[in-house]
Amino acid sequence: MIELTDIHKRYATGRHIVNVLSGINLTVDTGECVCLRGPSGTGKTTLLNIMGGMLSPTTGDVRVLQTSLTDLAHHMLSAYRRKHIGFIFQHYHLLEKLTVMENLLMPLIPCGRPLEPGKAKMLQLLERLQIGHRLTFPVHCLSGGEHQRVAVARSLMNDPNIILADEPFSNLDKDNTLFIVSMFKELKKQGKTFVFTATAQPMPWETDFIDRDIYYGSE
Amino acid sequence: MLAIPLTIIIAIVSAFSFFIEGVRRDALLAADYYPDILIQQQVGGRTESLFFDRYDDVLKDINAIKSYYPRSWGYINHTDSKNRIKSFVVMGLDPEYISSGLFIDVAIEQGRSLREHDYNKAIAGKALAAAFDCTTGDTIEVTSPGLRKPVLIEVVGIFDTAVQIYSADLLLVDRQTANTILGFIDDNESSDIMVYLSNPAMAGMVASNLLKKIDGANPVTKSAMQSLTEQSFGQKSGFFHLLWFILLVNVMIIAWSLTSHISFSLRKEIGILKAIGWDTGDIMILKSFETLTIGFFSIIAGLIGGIAYMFSGAPGIKQMIIGWTDIYPEFPIPLYVNASTVFLIIILGIIPLLAGTLFPIWRIGAIDPDKAIRQ
Numbered sequence: 130m131i132e133l134t135d136i137h138k139r140y141a142t143g144r145h146i147v148n149v150l151s152g153i154n155l156t157v158d159t160g161e162c163v164c165l166r167g168p169s170g171t172g173k174t175t176l177l178n179i180m181g182g183m184l185s186p187t188t189g190d191v192r193v194l195q196t197s198l199t200d201l202a203h204h205m206l207s208a209y210r211r212k213h214i215g216f217i218f219q220h221y222h223l224l225e226k227l228t229v230m231e232n233l234l235m236p237l238i239p240c241g242r243p244l245e246p247g248k249a250k251m252l253q254l255l256e257r258l259q260i261g262h263r264l265t266f267p268v269h270c271l272s273g274g275e276h277q278r279v280a281v282a283r284s285l286m287n288d289p290n291i292i293l294a295d296e297p298f299s300n301l302d303k304d305n306t307l308f309i310v311s312m313f314k315e316l317k318k319q320g321k322t323f324v325f326t327a328t329a330q331p332m333p334w335e336t337d338f339i340d341r342d343i344y345y346g347s348e
Numbered sequence: 349m350l351a352i353p354l355t356i357i358i359a360i361v362s363a364f365s366f367f368i369e370g371v372r373r374d375a376l377l378a379a380d381y382y383p384d385i386l387i388q389q390q391v392g393g394r395t396e397s398l399f400f401d402r403y404d405d406v407l408k409d410i411n412a413i414k415s416y417y418p419r420s421w422g423y424i425n426h427t428d429s430k431n432r433i434k435s436f437v438v439m440g441l442d443p444e445y446i447s448s449g450l451f452i453d454v455a456i457e458q459g460r461s462l463r464e465h466d467y468n469k470a471i472a473g474k475a476l477a478a479a480f481d482c483t484t485g486d487t488i489e490v491t492s493p494g495l496r497k498p499v500l501i502e503v504v505g506i507f508d509t510a511v512q513i514y515s516a517d518l519l520l521v522d523r524q525t526a527n528t529i530l531g532f533i534d535d536n537e538s539s540d541i542m543v544y545l546s547n548p549a550m551a552g553m554v555a556s557n558l559l560k561k562i563d564g565a566n567p568v569t570k571s572a573m574q575s576l577t578e579q580s581f582g583q584k585s586g587f588f589h590l591l592w593f594i595l596l597v598n599v600m601i602i603a604w605s606l607t608s609h610i611s612f613s614l615r616k617e618i619g620i621l622k623a624i625g626w627d628t629g630d631i632m633i634l635k636s637f638e639t640l641t642i643g644f645f646s647i648i649a650g651l652i653g654g655i656a657y658m659f660s661g662a663p664g665i666k667q668m669i670i671g672w673t674d675i676y677p678e679f680p681i682p683l684y685v686n687a688s689t690v691f692l693i694i695i696l697g698i699i700p701l702l703a704g705t706l707f708p709i710w711r712i713g714a715i716d717p718d719k720a721i722r723q
Contacts, residue, residue, distance in 0.1 A: 183623055184718040203714065204627045211625025222620045222721060236624040287625065 130291070130322050131157040131180055136189035138175050149175050150186070155343070159290075162313075162323040162338055166331075167345030173326040174219065174295050180324060181214050181293045182206040193291070211239060215284030217294035217325075221276045223268045229255070229279050230264050236286045247286065254282040257312065274305045281309060285316075292316065294325035307334060314338055351646040353602060354697060358650025361595040362693055363657045370684035379574045381451065383542035384551045386573065387558060388566040395566065397537050406561050407543065412554050414546045417445040418538035420526040424490050424519065426479055436476050438490070438519045440526020440538075459484030459505030468525050471505035475516035490519070495531045543567075596696055603704025610708045618712045619720030628713025632706050639705040643698045650697075651690065658683050 138150040149172040157163050157180075165173040178184035179191055182198045191198040194213065201209060210216070223232050230251065237247040255261040258278040263271060268279065277300060284292060292313075298306040317323060317338065331342060389398035400418045407416050420440035427433050443462045445451055462471060472482065480488045482503050489498045501521065508515070524535050532538075545551060548570065555567035621631050712720050 178716075178718040181623075184716045204629070207622060207625055207627040207630075210623065214625075216623055218623075218721075222616070222623070224617060224620060235621070235626075239626045239630045283624065 130159040132192040134190045136186045139187045160320045162340045164339045164342050165326045166342050171346035177293050181216050182209050215289035215292040217280050217284045217297050219295040221280040225269045273300050291322045354646040355650045357598045358647050359653035362651045362654030364591050365689050369686045373684045375577050379577045382570045382573045384545040384548045384570050385543040386568045387541040390564050390566045399536050412550045414544045416543045418541050420523050420538045422530040424492050436517045440521050440523035455508050456505045457508050469504045470501045470519050470521045471507050472503050473516045473518040477506050492529050499529050599700045603700035615720050619717045622717035632709050643701045647697045
């Protein structure tokens with residue numbers, strides 16, 4: 130499903146060139162759950178962004194569903210993200226001025242589909258994530274755990290087949306983590322592909338969820 | 349951030365625009381009532397009063413002239429309760445001329461019009477009546493600059509006309525009374541003579557004929573007077589054009605600052621929208637609606653603010669626009685909301701803002717969403 134071939138990513142910061150990724154090769158199969166694990170600064174998020182079509186590699190090829198992302202124009206990349214990708218950012222990146230409902234409906238607008246079925250799905254997701262009562266709340270009024278649940282709900286609104294999550298549990302307490310993991314497990318059973326990042330060592334609850342750990346950096 | 353400066357700029361520009369449009373419209377309406385030729389007397393290059401008999405002998409023999417009327421006019425002073433001296437216009441006309449239809453349309457709101465032999469009686473414009481705090485039946489004391497003895501005038505009517513600028517501060521009396529107020533020697537003396545022709549197209553020819561026949565006559569044709577009015581208000585509208593320029597420059601500055609200083613929050617918002625599948629085009633449409641809504645409401649608020657300012661008496665700008673030298677007539681502001689001006693304000697307000705909103709989105713749209721979110 131996802132094939133990364135000889136991926137390099139360099140950032141220029143002033144006079145310095147930082148090599149974040151050097152010759153990364155990775156394949157993720159459909160329905161697989163892969164965890165990119167390692168300390169901060171090893172390029173896990175960069176790799177996740179490259180898979181999501183949100184960042185171009187300096188060199189190398191990214192193929193998702195037999196399509197090379199490196200050949201796609203900006204508007205085609207937008208369509209790719211819209212159709213196939215559910216992205217959960219480490220810092221949520223919700224639109225703070227909008228309400229929970231508006232945030233969740235945002236991914237549906239460019240699809241041009243009627244919003245009513247989407248609203249039904251949104252309510253279902255929020256109920257499942259136990260934040261249905263926050264529907265009309267402005268996002269900036271939510272707690273950290275609620276932010277994360279809204280971010281999870283948003284990533285699922287377009288029914289993506291690939292879910293990319295950047296340290297999705299790092300800001301959550303144990304109860305919230307277990308709750309979201311149980312939801313992810315259900316989605317995995319439906320055939321969704323997961324790639325997520327983590328800095329910590331594998332936790333007990335991850336064993337029946339993660340198919341493969343890939344270590345970066347000193348690990 | 350955008351709404352407040354835009355509202356203020358629009359309020360200032362619209363206030364001036366509607367005011368100047370109103371004044372110009374009034375002036376042009378008044379110009380329609382100008383006589384075909386106005387004859388003045390010049391002595392040593394100065395305009396002086398004239399003696400009607402001398403002109404009457406010549407005018408009655410010119411076939412192209414249909415009718416002619418002497419007119420006496422000048423200024424009267426009035427000291428208000430705060431000891432401020434205000435000037436008003438006194439105009440002496442023959443009652444037959446007022447009722448002839450040649451004079452500006454006069455609607456008597458209270459009392460009656462002037463009749464034959466109505467000496468020391470007047471009909472007063474509304475602003476003048478308000479300043480003198482008089483109504484029909486009241487007697488007012490009128491003093492002209494340079495005239496020692498005040499004249500008592502009975503107000504027999506209050507009038508209004510379509511042309512505020514011309515009539516609001518006017519005291520209309522018969523010519524004899526005006527001559528008394530203005531200190532003319534006798535009834536034969538007048539300020540000028542209004543001449544009406546059978547064929548107004550012959551005005552130029554009749555005027556040159558008059559120049560030859562009467563020494564010191566200064567015949568001014570209607571077209572020359574209209575041109576003078578245009579020039580007078582054109583000069584004021586030069587100020588108006590400057591304001592339009594200021595509007596444009598200010599909106600351009602706002603647009604430029606929007607373009608050059610792309611806020612982190614905007615950049616992040618665009619990055620997030622792109623990350624969840626929005627295309628740059630979708631974001632541009634969304635932001636266009638947002639800018640149009642903010643811009644439109646700011647402009648409407650500005651227009652309402654401008655009109656409200658004018659209705660409050662336009663403190664600070666009224667005298668600048670309607671005053672002539674040191675005479676500042678008292679009359680209501682002739683406010684005129686012109687649809688084309690409103691349209692122009694909206695266009696000049698919106699287009700640069702739209703450009704200033706869309707250009708940065710287009711620029712950010714060309715970079716990866718991750719970069720946009722992080723930068």
